[in-house]
Amino acid sequence: MADEQIVDAPPDWDTLAEEIRCPMCDYNLRGLIEPRCPECGFRFEWPALLDPTRRAHPYVFEHHPERNVRSFIQTLLGGLRPTKFWTSLHPAQPSRPKRLTAYVCVTIALLVMTVFSVFVPLTISDLQSTAQFRRRLQVSAKRYPERLDWAVSRYGSLKNYLDIIAPTGINQPMLRRMLDETIGGPQRKLLIVCLIFPIATFAAMMIFQISMSRAKVSPRHVLRCVVYSFDSVVWIGMVSLVYASVTLAGGNMPNPGAALGDAMIIVGPIGGLFFAYRLYVAYRCYLRFDRPFATVLATQVIAFLASLRIATALFMGV
Ligand SMILES: [Zn+2]
Structure with missing residues (x-):
C-alpha cells in the first residue's frame, strides 16, 4: 500500500522543470495533485506521464519505423487481444498521424491483395x-x-x-473478369461499406464527443482508436479467402468471385462486430470514457446508417 502511494504520488513540482501536459487535451497540469485533468476529465497515473522511458510503446507501428514489417505484424496480432493492447498503449505515448496513415494504407492494400488472391x-x-x-x-x-x-x-x-x-x-480480359467478378457482385457493396465505415465512425465519434463532456479530447486519439480497430478488415479478408477457397474446392460455386461474395456476406458482419468490440475496449481502456458501451453503440448505429445511405446512393443512384 505504501509503495502504491509512492508510485501514484504527484510530482514534486518545485524540482520538475519540464512542462507536463494532459495527453488528451494538452492542458498544462503543473501544480496538480489529483491524477485527473480538470479540463477534459481524463484520469491517468503520474508515472505514465512523468517517466520518459514509458513514452515509447514496445512494438506498436507508430513508434517503430526502424522495423516496419515486424512492428506491423505485431500491431496486427496485438489487436486480437484488445484489452491487453489498449492497456499497453497509453495516450501519453505520442501519436504519429503519418505512421497511422501508412498503417491504414498497408491494411487496405492487404485487404485488396487478399480479396484478389482468391483468383490465383x-x-x-x-x-x-x-x-x-x-x-x-x-x-x-x-x-x-x-x-x-x-x-x-x-x-x-x-x-x-x-x-x-x-x-x-x-492480360486485359483476365483482369476484367477478375474485376467484374469481384467488384461487380454483392461483395462490391461490402468492400465499399468496409472502407466507408471507419470514416463514418470517426466522424460520428467526433460529433458525439462534442455533445459530451469529453469535447476536449484531441482527434488524434480518436483516430488512433479507429485506425487500430479498423485493421479487423485484414482478418475479414483472410477468413473470407479461406471460406471461399473451401466452397470453391467443394465445387458448389460457379466462380471465385461468387464464392468470395458468399463468404464476405457471412464473415463481413462478424468482422464488423469485432471492429465495434475493439472500439469499445479502446474507449474503455484507452480514452477511459465513463460510458464506453453506450458511446460506441451510438456511434456505430450512426456510422452504419451513414454507410448504408452512401452505399445505396452509390449503387442505386438514390
Ligand atoms: Zn485533459
Whole structure:
C-alpha cells in the first residue's frame, strides 16, 4: 500500500522543470495533485506521464519505423487481444498521424491483395492452358508448313499471330473478369461499406464527443482508436479467402468471385462486430470514457446508417 502511494504520488513540482501536459487535451497540469485533468476529465497515473522511458510503446507501428514489417505484424496480432493492447498503449505515448496513415494504407492494400488472391488458382490454370494451346499451334505449324505460311503472310510471324489469339501473361480480359467478378457482385457493396465505415465512425465519434463532456479530447486519439480497430478488415479478408477457397474446392460455386461474395456476406458482419468490440475496449481502456458501451453503440448505429445511405446512393443512384 505504501509503495502504491509512492508510485501514484504527484510530482514534486518545485524540482520538475519540464512542462507536463494532459495527453488528451494538452492542458498544462503543473501544480496538480489529483491524477485527473480538470479540463477534459481524463484520469491517468503520474508515472505514465512523468517517466520518459514509458513514452515509447514496445512494438506498436507508430513508434517503430526502424522495423516496419515486424512492428506491423505485431500491431496486427496485438489487436486480437484488445484489452491487453489498449492497456499497453497509453495516450501519453505520442501519436504519429503519418505512421497511422501508412498503417491504414498497408491494411487496405492487404485487404485488396487478399480479396484478389482468391483468383490465383484459376489464373494459374488459365496461364497453363494458354501455354499448352500455344505449344499445340507451334507443333501444328511445324507439321503443316502451309499454316505457318498463312500466319506469316497475315500477321508477319507465327509469334505475332499467337500473341493475338492466345496472349501470354496476365492480360486485359483476365483482369476484367477478375474485376467484374469481384467488384461487380454483392461483395462490391461490402468492400465499399468496409472502407466507408471507419470514416463514418470517426466522424460520428467526433460529433458525439462534442455533445459530451469529453469535447476536449484531441482527434488524434480518436483516430488512433479507429485506425487500430479498423485493421479487423485484414482478418475479414483472410477468413473470407479461406471460406471461399473451401466452397470453391467443394465445387458448389460457379466462380471465385461468387464464392468470395458468399463468404464476405457471412464473415463481413462478424468482422464488423469485432471492429465495434475493439472500439469499445479502446474507449474503455484507452480514452477511459465513463460510458464506453453506450458511446460506441451510438456511434456505430450512426456510422452504419451513414454507410448504408452512401452505399445505396452509390449503387442505386438514390
Ligand atoms: Zn485533459
